[in-house]
Amino acid sequence: MSTRVLVTYGSTNGSTARIAETVAETLTEAGLTAEALPAPSVASLDPYDAVIVGGGLYAGRWHKDARRFLRRHRHALAERPLWLFSSGPLDPSATQRNIPPVPGVRKAMARLDAQGHVTFGGCLQEGAKGWVAGMILRSGKGGDFRDFPAIRAWAADRAAELTGVAPGGSPATL
Numbered sequence: 001m002s003t004r005v006l007v008t009y010g011s012t013n014g015s016t017a018r019i020a021e022t023v024a025e026t027l028t029e030a031g032l033t034a035e036a037l038p039a040p041s042v043a044s045l046d047p048y049d050a051v052i053v054g055g056g057l058y059a060g061r062w063h064k065d066a067r068r069f070l071r072r073h074r075h076a077l078a079e080r081p082l083w084l085f086s087s088g089p090l091d092p093s094a095t096q097r098n099i100p101p102v103p104g105v106r107k108a109m110a111r112l113d114a115q116g117h118v119t120f121g122g123c124l125q126e127g128a129k130g131w132v133a134g135m136i137l138r139s140g141k142g143g144d145f146r147d148f149p150a151i152r153a154w155a156a157d158r159a160a161e162l163t164g165v166a167p168g169g170s171p172a173t174l
């Protein structure tokens with residue numbers, strides 16, 4: 001049976017959700033069984049062998065749904081391969097360099113012995129919730145900075161780690 005991966009997320013305006021769906025699609029293409037679900041809707045990790053958790057960044061913290069997910073499922077998470085991703089920067093910085101996790105996420109990674117973390121660019125567009133979002137948009141700092149080829153490449157690397165097969169299908173040489 002193929003490895004079952006949960007890709008779950010905390011997202012206010014849907015852009016982190018779309019990243020999670022892209023990750024799940026890429027894992028599925030690589031032969032894994034993967035689904036993307038909003039973090040509050042996940043009752044149990046029993047059906048999954050590995051977990052990827054993503055959170056939008058808000059004022060230097062992970063989205064509260066992603067933080068709560070890590071707390072609620074900490075025991076089950078500690079027993080499974082776990083990767084985290086953040087989505088936030090509203091500029092090309094995440095494509096140009098590695099952006100480390102915010103302090104809360106860094107601490108959670110240590111507690112849960114997570115395998116790794118990546119920061120992807122964020123997205124803020126017309127219709128986003130909240131007055132701060134409106135202010136950012138009015139000041140001309142919105143836009144879509146998600147790099148989908150980079151997101152797919154990161155997910156393909158996770159698939160390779162989980163299956164022991166290098167991206168592209170050739171057996172990993174270890």
Ligand SMILES: Cc1cc2nc3c(=O)[nH]c(=O)nc-3n(C[C@H](O)[C@H](O)[C@H](O)COP(=O)(O)O)c2cc1C
Nearest residue numbers: 011012013014015016056057059060088089122123
């Ligand atoms: C009120 C507000 C605060 C934000 N704070 C941060 C931040 O601290 N760091 C960051 O990189 N991006 C920040 N962003 C950008 C968001 O992380 C980005 O829009 C992200 O894609 C949102 O994800 P979501 O659409 O899944 O909610 C902020 C956006 C808003 C509206």
